[in-house]
Amino acid sequence: xxxxxxxxxxxxxxxxxxxxSREKILEFAHATGCAxxxxxxxxxxxxxxxxAAMTGLMTDPDVGISLHRVVHGEQRxxxxxxxxxxxxxxxxxxxxxxxxxxxxxxLGTRSEIxxxxxxxxxxxxxxxxxxxxx
Amino acid sequence: MxxxxxxxxxxPEQAYTVTRADLVRYAGASGDFNPIxxxxxxxxxxxxxxxxxxxxxxxxxxxxxxxxxxxxxxxxLELGCKFTKPVVVPDDEDGVDVLVRGTVTSVxxxxxxxxxxxxxxxxxxxxxxxxxxxx
Numbered sequence: 620x621x622x623x624x625x626x627x628x629x630x631x632x633x634x635x636x637x638x639x640s641r642e643k644i645l646e647f648a649h650a651t652g653c654a655x656x657x658x659x660x661x662x663x664x665x666x667x668x669x670x671a672a673m674t675g676l677m678t679d680p681d682v683g684i685s686l687h688r689v690v691h692g693e694q695r696x697x698x699x700x701x702x703x704x705x706x707x708x709x710x711x712x713x714x715x716x717x718x719x720x721x722x723x724x725x726l727g728t729r730s731e732i733x734x735x736x737x738x739x740x741x742x743x744x745x746x747x748x749x750x751x752x753x
Numbered sequence: 754m755x756x757x758x759x760x761x762x763x764x765p766e767q768a769y770t771v772t773r774a775d776l777v778r779y780a781g782a783s784g785d786f787n788p789i790x791x792x793x794x795x796x797x798x799x800x801x802x803x804x805x806x807x808x809x810x811x812x813x814x815x816x817x818x819x820x821x822x823x824x825x826x827x828x829x830l831e832l833g834c835k836f837t838k839p840v841v842v843p844d845d846e847d848g849v850d851v852l853v854r855g856t857v858t859s860v861x862x863x864x865x866x867x868x869x870x871x872x873x874x875x876x877x878x879x880x881x882x883x884x885x886x887x888x
Contacts, residue, residue, distance in 0.1 A: 697830065
């Protein structure tokens with residue numbers, strides 16, 4: 620099954636609110652060797668929330684993505700402020716672009732990550748490469 | 754510390770050893786349990802030479818180097834890369850070394866632009882990795 624061509628421009632519902640605990644940041648910092656002094660979470664920590672948004676896209680039966688065919692091609696974050704413990708984050712994913720190259724679908728996604736007041740925290744841009752059937 | 758940086762500055766190379774245990778720990782911390790990051794059987798079945806590190810784990814190591822160079826956390830305004838080559842992690846005690854190098858490419862107002870080079874076994878594993886830090 621191919622990816623739905625009408626996907627470009629579609630925005631998915633926000634992910635469930637994700638309460639960021641000090642323990643979760645510590646676990647992530649420990650796993651990556653990053654320093655954590657109780658303030659800013661490691662820069663790539665928001666992937667935890669962005670990953671949930673991408674999983675929502677990839678497992679949506681209407682979208683037509685086969686998970687085992689997906690490769691993470693590119694990732695970029697822009698930050699309004701660092702994530703800190705106590706934040707309650709949601710990610711809202713939009714498929715900005717959909718291109719077809721050599722039988723693969725290239726999805727350019729943007730997840731806007733916001734706090735409990737709806738204020739922007741960071742934006743996670745991911746390029747997902749969905750390889751076609753061999 | 755970033756305040757003293759100027760274009761052309763070379764930041765000291767950081768070397769990080771990555772083992773299978775690190776990948777398991779990162780899977781749990783990040784929630785990414787794709788079996789290509791812990792099962793040789795699955796990794797080889799999709800044409801990989803063996804278990805590979807999560808691309809986001811490698812990017813996290815680049816972020817770790819940025820914090821080390823800055824001497825403080827929370828300064829990153831932008832960070833990104835392409836995932837170009839897999840970091841193959843052997844099932845042994847030694848693991849593999851990932852090297853992170855950085856060069857200050859420009860300083861504009863409050864923003865310090867850093868070009869990164871992330872290598873494993875002499876090969877660049879991230880494409881165009883770069884960051885912007887708040888001075």
